[in-house]
Amino acid sequence: MDTDIRHPGVKSVGWSLVQAARLHRSRTGDKLSDLGLFAGQEQVLQALSHSGPMTMGDLAVILRVRPPTASKTISRLASLKLVERHTEPGDARVVRVKLTREGKKKASAINALWDEVENELLAGFDNKDRKRLRKLLRRAAKNLASITGADPSSFDGDDEVDEPTSVEEPLAATA
Template sequence: MDHGNILSRIQALTYSITRKIGHQIEGVLSELGLTRGQFYILKTIESQGKCRATDIANMMEVKPSAVTLMIDRLEARRWVRRSQDTSDRRVIIIELTPEGKEVLEKARKISDEVVRRYFAHLSYGDLNHLLKIYEKLERIAVDKHEKSKGEKGNRRARQ
């Protein structure tokens, strides 16, 4: 197989695998009343402690308005709470509630189980090799993304 065919096959397989696993995860999350985006937001808030909607939007690389809608839904379910930042009243801080922590833990367990079922068929060596490849691709993607952002900024400055 030539280089172009290999890349096409990798791209098709990556899309197919991600879609299949993602679809199964969506199914189990929906039983808890969560979307994948909401699950990601809950995980992000947990990892950051408290954060602003703009911080979440930046991490997800989406518009803040999209995050605001998801946070509205999470707040309606009492899984997150909004409050004013004590050091800057203009800033709204978002944090997990105890109920949010509970649903996140349930969601994480069932999501992990879906992924585990797929990867259980690979040896430890295969998993480790796959991890190294993904880490390398992530570094390349981050580097290219940062360079792309820098080039856009330079173009704007010249205009």
């Protein structure tokens, strides 16, 4: 009996990407549970930590979720006293969200956790490999974003200008 069973998609880039993403999400989820959080909540705290107070609509856009999904997550985080909601003076329909002091502490812990999991994920990768992988994943995301109607520019990074990674392997410039 052959015990070397492999998924038929094992040579597919998409399949490999999905497997890596699942394992990354699982590892991150395990570490988030140590902080009393669930997967997805960290993204809200990171977004607010990075951008400061924002409207629910802006938060939904950044997270690439529908406003009711963002609202539900904010309600849970508010019950944990990690975020506060305030209506906009003059227009009570606009709700702004900001981190509490405890939320800022959690966001800092999340950043450390995120770095730790990323280092585990990319163990054995040098800086050149990491940069190249980041660029390739952004390019792939942009390809799908342009097809699905998502904003491709939201996948632009701080290192968008491609440089050759070696003499033998020049990269084509990304647009």
